[in-house]
Amino acid sequence: AQKVTQAQTEISVVEKEDVTLDCVYETRDTTYYLFWYKQPPSGELVFLIRRNSFDEQNEISGRYSWNFQKSTSSFNFTITASQVVDSAVYFCALRLVGAQKLVFGQGTRLTINP
């Protein structure tokens, strides 16, 4: 069975600080996809990024960056120079290639204080 663990339940930082959200996953399959979604206070789930298991290249998008390491089964998410608008619950998720079910972690509630 697949499992996604986000050990950090809540994180609170001051604006402009860098913050890293941890995600550790478990699967016996060798091909899978990893995702991050953002759930702002308004409640919707917003897709942020998808990575394939065969592509360990890290990715940067503006202030967001993702570090994928198969050796440690981790897919961590870093926000640089955080802003109040980054306050949200962030979910990491896993999906096997050939399957449809998204397995979500429990989420990390990130609060950016002005």
Added chain:
Amino acid sequence: DAGVIQSPRHEVTEMGQEVTLRCKPISGHDYLFWYRQTMMRGLELLIYFNNNVPIDDSGMPEDRFSAKMPNASFSTLKIQPSEPRDSAVYFCASSSNRVTQYFGPGTRLTVL
């Protein structure tokens, strides 16, 4: 482009009443998913459709729950009769390439 549309956004009903949640997927997407989010269980997949056909309903909690997709642009999730433990946020999602699922804004259901 319009995203996934769900209605109503909020629903308050009394125990025993029938509840119908609605979803319009992104045009051209051939997969549609229903999820439920609760504090205790997090995000759970209830059922998904491919080309309007239900493929996996193993996540549907019990017979009180049913879902239909009569055409490519509309799906419903029905709870009859509703119970207080059904209170949750219900999300609909759709995908076109079988990989990335795009979620609607959700329906917050409260059963009194």
